[in-house]
Amino acid sequence: MxxxxxxxxxxxxxxxxxxxxxxxxxxxxxxxxxxxxxxxxxxxxxxxxxxxxxxxxxxxxxxxxxxxxxxxxxxxxxxxxxxxxxxxxxxxxxxxxxxxxxxxxxxxxxxxxxxxxxxxxxxxxxPQTGVIRRLKDRRGWAGRWQQRMDAPCVRVPAGWRAAPGFAPSTLPADLPTLRELGVATAPDTPPAGEAAAQQMLQSFLGGRALGYRRHLSSPLAAEAGCSRLSEHLAFGTLSLRMLHQATEATLRATSDRELAYSLRGFAGRLRWHCHFMQKLEDEPAIEWRNFARSADGLRPGDGSALQTADRERLQAWCEGRTGFPMVDACMRQLRATGWLNFRMRAMLVSFAAYHLWLHWREPGLFLARQFLDFEPGIHWSQMQMQSGTTGINTLRIYSPAKQALDHDPQGEYVRRWVPEFGSAAYPAPIVDERAAVAAAKQRLYGLRQTPEAHDEAGAIQHKHGSRKSGLPPSGNRPTRRTRAADDGQGRLF
Ligand SMILES: Cc1cc2nc3c(=O)[nH]c(=O)nc-3n(C[C@H](O)[C@H](O)[C@H](O)COP(=O)(O)OP(=O)(O)OC[C@H]3O[C@@H](n4cnc5c(N)ncnc54)[C@H](O)[C@@H]3O)c2cc1C
The missing domain is CATH 3.40.50.620 (HUPs)
Structure with missing residues (x-):
């Protein structure tokens, strides 16, 4: 039985x-x-x-x-x-x-x-994603992902022979209260559950997706222009395969070129989702250890305790009071809502890694707590990629001022989240940007020139690098293709 x-x-x-x-x-x-x-x-x-x-x-x-x-x-x-x-x-x-x-x-x-x-x-x-257990080699990974995502969705029957004598837990009465769980107040979260996921999906594929590529990068436009499905994927209230198949069906049905262009960009990101998760699956230690061991000990906080000055900078970053208005606005939006678009996440990490010269682990834990969609495989891979410790990806240092100019030229976003900007109440910048970035570049480019770093990069590329176009490229230098792939999120990798 x-x-x-x-x-x-x-x-x-x-x-x-x-x-x-x-x-x-x-x-x-x-x-x-x-x-x-x-x-x-x-x-x-x-x-x-x-x-x-x-x-x-x-x-x-x-x-x-x-x-x-x-x-x-x-x-x-x-x-x-x-x-x-x-x-x-x-x-x-x-x-x-x-x-x-x-x-x-x-x-x-x-x-x-x-x-x-x-x-x-x-x-x-x-499995419920494209992540493959006990993967020996990345060759053929994209094909296996495609096969899984194209397979028919599992039909769940209408009934089970339920075990007698058990009743469904009555919610929320027999759940521990938030206070018992050590939580003082219940923060605001978006609508949850499978029906909410379906509604979000319909509103995206049925309309919002049209401007997806145009709206990705601006923190103002991305709020409604991105799919906003990440927390549903992270908690599984939406199946990645159903999302993939619904996207493909919409693509086949449309003759609108802009919509098709947007949907192709979106569909590619669903593959990235699993590509990054696969890295943690293959190497669980990347949660706390650099991909490139040659980068070990490079920054304070990596194998050593943070000094007071570094801890104060980290604290200012976490609280959105660095004196860099775009950085502070993004952090405050994230803390208030639990979500931020890709480019602004990348800018926050780049600022912690290069401007503040902090190891990624503590900032990464702080961000993991803020992101409602925290997905460990994506998160830790991205933390390392944006901090320059993967050994194989293009170093990308975001200038907060340029991001503000490109994506918030009227200052609307900054005014919304940093109302005191421009007044005496707003702090002065906590670092000299020019000097900090120059020092960071010198240290990292210097490191990458060493024969050890070069040899190691080959092994990392072999284990974790993508093999197929459509996946985020991961060469050391921007190639013609990576420049051409700049689709509004910028040259990401
Ligand atoms: C430092 C950093 C940490 C991140 N941490 C997470 C995380 O914990 N969880 C998470 O889901 N995403 C993470 N991302 C990736 C990305 O920022 C979010 O997936 C996206 O902002 C979620 O919003 P959306 O669902 O509206 O995205 P859309 O643009 O609508 O994308 C649809 C889906 O594609 C996937 N996706 C999109 N961009 C990426 C990407 N660059 N890499 C991998 N998958 C992607 C996600 O599953 C996303 O839900 C991180 C990015 C950075 C730079």
Whole structure:
């Protein structure tokens, strides 16, 4: 007799869901979400993530209950929760999606695998993105991504043989309150859950996508011009495959050239999503260690404690009071809303890495807490790429003044987020920009000239570099193609 637990993680939906489909073939099933102290205590977790998660769980619970499957929401370390559930339910199968997460989730998965082996529970995991487990070589990766994304979405049946004696968790009454989770106030978050994801998707493909490429770079226009689907992808309230297929269908149906151009740019980014996640999957240490080991110890904070002056600069950056209005405006928008467009994220990191000469780990943890869409594989790869520590990507140093000129020429954005700009209340710049950038360039270009850095770059390129056009290029120097690929986000890589 097969008795299955469907363990929901970052896949909070009922469509295109292989574990749910498989559970329908079992003699009895239950659905489970675990609120893990390891997650709540992790340095990347922020109250806005907790609030958003709880908002996603309620509609998931209702959608499953409507089809007869109770969702249990339990708090505790995964192995303890599973062990307790096994005592109540005698499960023989555990179904879940694969996860490419931070170190704590990797350790947890290994502990769960050991527990399953010791207790005769067969754990099956399915991929839900283009990330490939135990990948030996990047050759052919793009083709395998395409195959997965073009495969038919998984049809989830209308009902399960639910385990008797279990009722869906009543939300939010039997969830720990935010205060119990150590959270004082519930921050504002956008509408959550699968229906909200579908609405956002429809509004994008059905209209907003038209100006996508034109609106990407300006922090003002990007707010409505980008898809705004990243948090739904990060929490799995939208399946990447469904998004890919809906995008392709819209592309096939349109004769509008601007829309087609925008949609092609958007479709390419869905591939980047997995390309970057694959890097963390292949090398989990990039969460805390430089891709290029030749860059180790280059900046304060990398293997050494920050001195007081560096800590004060980091603090000013985190609080949006650097005296550089575009940097401060972006940081304040991010802190208030949990979202920022790509170019402005890159500018914030470039400022911390080059102007302030800070190692990426602490700024990266701070940003991870702010981004509602925190996706570890994308995040840490991008943090390193924008800080110049991948060893293979073009160094890109953003001038905040040029970004303001290009993307906020009337000063509307800065006025919105830094109303005191121009008054005595606004601080003076915390660094001399010209001197700081010149010193940063000299150190990094010097490092890249060394034979060790050169040899290492070959190995990094082999392991992590893209092999196909359409993926972000990762050569040391901007090539003709990377310059031509400048599509409004600038030469990103
Ligand atoms: C330092 C830094 C950290 C970042 N951290 C994250 C993160 O934690 N989570 C995250 O989802 N994105 C991250 N990004 C990438 C990008 O900024 C966001 O995906 C994007 O701003 C999300 O908004 P959107 O969904 O409206 O994007 P759209 O432009 O509408 O793009 C659609 C989707 O494509 C993917 N995508 C877009 N741009 C990129 C990119 N450059 N690299 C990889 N995938 C991309 C995302 O899944 C995104 O949701 C980071 C970028 C930088 C520079």
């Amino acid at each position: 097969s008795r299955a637990v469907v363990w929901f993680k970052r896949d909070l939906r009922v469509t295109d869901h292989a574990p749910l489909a498989e559970a329908a073939r079992c003699d009895a099933a239950l659905a489970l979400f675990i609120i893990e102290p390891a997650w709540l205590d992790s340095p990347e977790c922020h109250p806005r993530h907790v609030t958003w998660l709880l908002k996603c769980l309620a509609p998931l619970r209702d959608a499953l209950a409507a089809r007869g499957l109770p969702l249990l929401v339990r708090t505790g370390e995964a192995v303890e929760v599973l062990a307790a559930l096994r005592r109540e339910f005698a499960c023989t199968r555990l179904f879940s999606h694969e996860e490419t997460g931070p170190g704590w989730s990797y350790a947890r998965d290994r502990a769960v695998a050991r527990w399953c082996r010791a207790h005769g529970v067969a754990w099956t995991e399915w």
